Amino acid sequence: MITQSDFQLRGFRVLAQCGPDRAEQLLAGITTGNLDFDETYKDQRKGLVATFTHPGLGKLVLKIPRARNRRGWERFLTLFRDGEAFRRFRDFRRLREMGFQCPEPILAAEKRVSGMVVDGFYVYRFVPGRLADNRDYRLIVPELLRLHHRGYIRRDPKSDNYIIADGGRVFFIDFKLKKPRIFNRVRCVTEYRRFLRSCPEGIAFRDQVPGSRATYFLAGLVSSYLVWKRRIRHFLKGKLKF
Secondary structure (H helix, E strand, C coil): CCCCEEEEECCEEEEECCCHHHHHHHHHHHHHCCCCEEEEEEECCCCEEEEEEECCCEEEEEEECHHHHHCHHHHHHCCCCCCHHHHHHHHHHHHHHCCCECCCEEEEEEEEECCEEEEEEEEEECCCCEECCHHHHHHHHHHHHHHHHCCCECCCCCHHHEEECHHHCEEECCCCCECCCCCHHHHHHHHHHHHHHHCHHHHHHHHHCCCCHHHHHHHHHHHHHHHHHHHHHHHHHHHHCC
């Protein structure tokens, strides 16, 4: 397997594990708009998600987080950290290194102006399979709890953020990997309880969730707070038309 390389190309800083030549081909196709998409899942102001086929790499997924690339406050934060594309690329690598299933990262590219990321995208290998649903909780929950036992959360744990591949293998998709430094146990149990809101059947694994009853109760309060916070934010956005 080609190891990760970090280099400058066409005004972008590039992380790639497909080699410089193929990275050049991918970057040229993406930045010039000359890719022929097989299927477009999303093409909105918020972002683009589409599949395409590369003759040497097979079927790939391109993701462009347009909204995150544009937001002023997110650009400001990239003065002190990587942008969305690099962070997701590294999340893919970290999760795979820990022995979990997720798409193989191929390339991530970022362009900076005055030290801030103003453009970026990433490419990963397409995973054949089907989107999970609530009927797959017996496959999903053990993997989610295994991640929690490692001290990590994945954000947005609902069932359709996993793919079920051949042999019942569970692939994590649309995740943002994080290892909370404060209240780690509560944060992990909170994520499990958030999963239960979309898939109550997952309660069958309650006895495998680490922590005391007090931790479980506190996590329930935090979960409820997050739900109402999101509802209020969406309501305000609708009213104020942000």
